[in-house]
Amino acid sequence: xxxxxxKATIVVFSGELDRALAAFNIATTxxxxxxxVTMFFTFWGLNVITKERVEAGEKNALQKxxxxxxxxxxxxxxxxxxxxxxxxxxxxxxxxxxxxxxSLEEMIPMAKExxxxxxxxxxxxxxxxxxxxDFISEVxxxxxxxxxxxxxxxxxxxxxx
Amino acid sequence: xxxxxxxxxxxxxxxxxIVKTSKEIKELADGEILEVIADDKGIKSDxxxxxxxTGHECLGIEEEDGEFHVFVKKKG
Numbered sequence: 001x002x003x004x005x006x007k008a009t010i011v012v013f014s015g016e017l018d019r020a021l022a023a024f025n026i027a028t029t030x031x032x033x034x035x036x037v038t039m040f041f042t043f044w045g046l047n048v049i050t051k052e053r054v055e056a057g058e059k060n061a062l063q064k065x066x067x068x069x070x071x072x073x074x075x076x077x078x079x080x081x082x083x084x085x086x087x088x089x090x091x092x093x094x095x096x097x098x099x100x101x102x103s104l105e106e107m108i109p110m111a112k113e114x115x116x117x118x119x120x121x122x123x124x125x126x127x128x129x130x131x132x133x134d135f136i137s138e139v140x141x142x143x144x145x146x147x148x149x150x151x152x153x154x155x156x157x158x159x160x161x
Numbered sequence: 162x163x164x165x166x167x168x169x170x171x172x173x174x175x176x177x178x179i180v181k182t183s184k185e186i187k188e189l190a191d192g193e194i195l196e197v198i199a200d201d202k203g204i205k206s207d208x209x210x211x212x213x214x215t216g217h218e219c220l221g222i223e224e225e226d227g228e229f230h231v232f233v234k235k236k237g
Contacts, residue, residue, distance in 0.1 A: 029176040032183035033214040100172050110180065 006035045008157035009148065015044030015070075017077035017089060017104060023161045024107040030157065031114035038155075039111070040148040042121035045161075047072040048104070049118055050134050063129030072134070074104045112138045119143050162220065162232050164196030165189060171200050171228060178204055179211050182233070186217060191237025194220065200228050208233065 008030040012023045023039065031037045041049050050072030059067060082088035096103060102110065112118070118139045125131070125142065132142055141147075152158045168185045170178040178199045189195055197208065205222055208231045212219040220232040 025176050028180050032176065032180045033211055034183075035214075099174060100177075101174055102177065114180065114183075 007155040008035045009038045009152045009155045011160045012041045012045035015047035016080040020048045027116050037116040038151045040119045042124045059129035165193040168197045174201050189235045195233045197231045204229050
């Protein structure tokens with residue numbers, strides 16, 4: 001009942017494909033059930049909503065090194081288990097296609113279309129040397145933890161993935 | 162049961178039948194009936210749950226040859 005008045009918040013801390021899929025599955029479902037959904041991406045979760053980084057930007061040496069080893073972009077995420085240097089991920093993607101399950105790259109615009117809000121954590125961004133231009137256009141805002149806490153305090157569902 | 166509109170979700174899994182239903186229901190006038198056809202049995206629990214949350218009415222589910230026909234009446 002009360003379509004539109006219920007809120008759900010999801011913290012996406014993890015940067016693995018399977019965990020991101022679970023987060024987007026719940027987000028799109030909750031949005032389809034009339035809930036106002038906010039996803040707060042922090043730490044490794046930022047990789048889900050970054051472009052596949054090309055430029056080094058204003059990074060220091062450590063951040064540049066981390067950027068090389070921790071390249072962003074939904075397409076690049078690995079599985080948390082059975083990744084097997086990408087072989088397991090390829091098999092999983094093949095199975096998902098066979099069963100007509102949406103890929104993460106399809107889930108992101110779908111969530112957006114359903115009105116899910118994407119927030120990126122500015123502290124994690126600073127730590128990893130990421131600027132606003134490193135993110136996909138679907139990101140709504142760049143905020144701190146207080147914005148998330150305020151949203152979560154008024155939410156009936158609050159997940160940390 | 163006679164439906165005003167049919168949504169074919171055969172071969173689709175969670176969350177797609179629910180996501181598609183939430184979009185499709187917008188195309189109906191108040192009181193009209195949407196028939197959702199799916200073969201993922203999660204729909205038996207999920208569609209009544211979706212209805213209970215959104216306020217639309219789940220009129221019933223008919224099972225036929227491994228396919229579930231769910232009838233949803235748009236609220237209003």
